[in-house]
Amino acid sequence: MQPINRRSLLAGATATAVALAEGDGRAQALAAAGGSDVYELRTYRLVHGSMKERLDAYLQDAFIPAARRAGCGPVGVFTVVIGPGSPSVHVLVTHPTIVHFASLPSQLAADPSYAMAAKQFTDANPEAPSYAALDVKLMQAFPHFPRVQVPDTRKDKDRIFELRTYFSHSDKAGATKIGMFDTGGEIELFRRHGLTPVFFAQDLTGARLPSLTYLLNFPNVETRDRNWGAFGADPAWRQLIGTPGLTDPEITTGIENQILRPTSYSQI
Template sequence: MAYPVDRRSLLAGAALGGVTLASADARAQSRPGPATRQVIYELRTYHLVNGPMRARLDAYLREAFIPAARRAGCGPVGVFTVAIGEGSPSVLVLVAHPSMADFLAMPDRMGSDARYAKAAEPFANATPEAPPYASMDVKLMRAFPHVPDLEVPDAASGNAARIFELRTYYSHSDKSGATKIDMFDTGGEIAIFRRTGLTPVFFAKDLTGHRLPSLTYMLTFQDLATRERNWKTFATDPAWRKLIATPGLTDPEITTGIGNQILAPTSYSQI
C-alpha cells in the first residue's frame, strides 16, 4: 500500500531548528538539562463524511495500522474523535515516533510487514464508491526539550473515562513563538499546569502547519466538569497571574490566537 504522504517532501522548509533566547539562560541554569532525545509526533486528521466511512477507518486503524506501527517501533498511538470544536466528523491519530529517522523509516518498515499487508487489504483496495475517508491532513511536531516523551494517562490502561484537550498557540514571529515555548518549557508554566490539575500528554513545537510559528499541546481530564474546575484553579493561581503579567510574556506580545478542540478517545486508543 502506498503511504499517503511523501515524508521527505513534508519536511521541506520545516522549522527544525530552535531559537535560543538569551533571556532563558538564567532560568535554565537552575533547571534539569534538556533531554538528548525528543519524540517526533505525527498528527493525522482523517476527514470523514457521515455514514460508513468511520467503520472502515476504525477497522483499518485497529486491526492493521496500530499493530504494525508498534511492530515498527513507534507508538503509543492515540485515536480520537472531535467532541467539541471544529473538524467533526473526523478521526485524529497521534503517533509518537522515537526520532525523525523513525518517522521517515516507518513506511518501509510497514511495507515489508506481511501481517500489515494482509490486515490492510480492505483499506488498500478500497474503491471510490466506498472510501475509508474523504481527505487527510498531517502535522509534524517535535517534543519540547524538557518534556521529551509522551505521557500516557493512567486511565488509558483500562479504557476508563477520560477526555482530551488539544490546543495550538499561534505567534506572529519566530522570536515570539520561541518565547512562548520557553515560557512553558523552562519558565515554569508547565509546573503550574501540573500543580493545578492540567495534566499534560505532550508539549511540542509545530514543524509543519498552516499558521507557523506555533506550538501544540494536549491535556487530559476525567470529564468536562473536571476540566472546567481545573482551568479555573489555574486561571486564579498566583504564580500564573505573576508569570502572565511579566513584561515580554503577556499574551498580546507573544500570541496571536489559540485553536482548541475537545477530543474523545476511541475504545481502541492507546492514549
Template sequence: MAKMMDRRSMLTATAAAGVALASDDALAQPGRSTAPREIYELRTYRLVNGPMRERLDTYLRDAFIPAARRAGCGPVGVFTITIGAGSPGLHVLIAHPSIGDFVALPGKLAADPAYGRASAPFVGATPGDPPYAALDVKLMQAFPHFPRVEAGGGPNGRIFELRTYHSHGQKAGATKIDMFDTGGEIALFRRVGLTPVFFAQDLTGARLPSLTYMLTFADMAARERAWRTFGSDPAWKRLITTPGLTDPEITTGIDNSILAPTSYSQI
C-alpha cells in the same frame, strides 16, 4: 525606554523576582532534559457520515497500530472530535522515536506481511467508495524538558483537550515555548490538575510558528475546575503581566478542541 530583554533573560528575571511557577526541583525534572525528543505525527482523517468511520476504525485497530508498534513507533492515540472543527473525523497521534523513524515507517509497513493482509480492505478502497474524505498531517517535535508522550490514565472514562498556540514571529513563538518548557508553566499545570500528555513545537502547519499540547481529564467538570484554578493562581497572574510575556506580545490565537479516546486508543 529600557531595552527589551531576550526571552531567556525575561524568564530568568521573573524567577528572580518571585514570579517562578515552581521550585527548582520541579523545573529540573531529572533525566528529562538529556533524553531524545520524540517526533509526533498528528493525522486528522476527515470523514463523512456512513461506512467510512467503521472501516477506518478497523484499519487502525487491526492493521496500523499493531504494525506501527512492531516497527518501533508508539504509543498511538486515536480520538474522536467531541467539540471543535473537523467532526466527523478522527485524530491519530503517533509517537516516533526520531524523524528517521517517521520517514522509515511507510517502508516498514510495506514490508510487513501481517499489515498487508489486515490493511487490504482499507488501502484497496476504490474512488467510488474512498476510505476517507481528506487527510491532514502535522509534524511536531517534543519540548526538550518534556521529551516523551505521557500516556495518562487510559481511554476509559477520560477526555482530552488539544490546544495549539500561534505566534506572530519566531522570537515570540520561542518565548512562549520557553514559558512552558523552562519557565515552570508545565509544573503549574500539573499542580492544578491540568495533566499533560505531550508538549511540542510544530514543525509543519498552516500558521507557523506554533506549539501544540494535549491535556487529559477525568471529565468535563474536572477540566472546568482545573482551568478555573489555573486562571486564578497568583503566580500565573504575575507571569502573564510580566513585560515581554503577555499574550498580546507573543500569542496571536489559540485553536482548541475536546476529544474522546476510542476504545482501542493507546493514549
C-alpha cells in the same frame, strides 16, 4: 507548595527563546541527540456514515499493530467531539526520530501482516473511499518534556482530552512561549491545578507557523472546567502573564482548541 518565582519564569522562557530563535542550537542539538521524540499527528477527515467504522477497523487491526512492530511508541486515537473539524479522527503516532517517521511507510509496505489486515481499507475504490481527506502534522517534543506521558485515567469511561495549538507572529515570540512551558514553570502550574499533560511539542509543519501544540487529559468534562478555572485564578499565573515580554498580545496571535474522546483501542 512554594509560589512560582516570576524572575525564574522569565529567565527560563528567555533562555529557551534564545536557544530556539537566535541560533545557538542548544535545543536542536538535544533533539538531534535523541533527547526528544517526534510526533506525527494524522487527522482523518470523514463524512457521516460507514467511514468511521472502516477507519476504526483499519487502525485497530492493521495500522497500530504494524506501527508498534516497526518501532513506534504508543499510538493514540481520538474522535473530535467539540471544536473545528468534526467529524474527524486524530491519530497520534510517536516516533523516536524524524528518520524513523520518514521510514515508516516503507516498513509498512514490507510487512505482510499489515498488507493483509489493511487490504479492505487501502484498496477502497473512489465510489466508497476510506476517508474524505488526510492531514499530517509533524511535531518535535519539548527538550524538557521529551516523551509522551500516558495518563493513568484509562479506565475512566468519561475521560476526555484537550488538544490546544498556540500561534505566534515570529520565531522569537513562538520560542518565548515555548520557554514559558518548557523551562519557565508553566507546566508546573498546569500540574498544580490538575491540567494533566500528555505531550508538549513545537510544530515543525503546519499552515500557521510558528506554533506549538499540547495535549491534556481529564477524567471528565466537569473536572476540566473546574481545573481550568482554578488555574486561571492562580496568582502565580496572573503574575506570569502580566510580565513584560510574556503577555499574550506580545507572543501569541491565536489559539485553536478541541475536545477529544479516545477510542476504546487507543493506547493513550
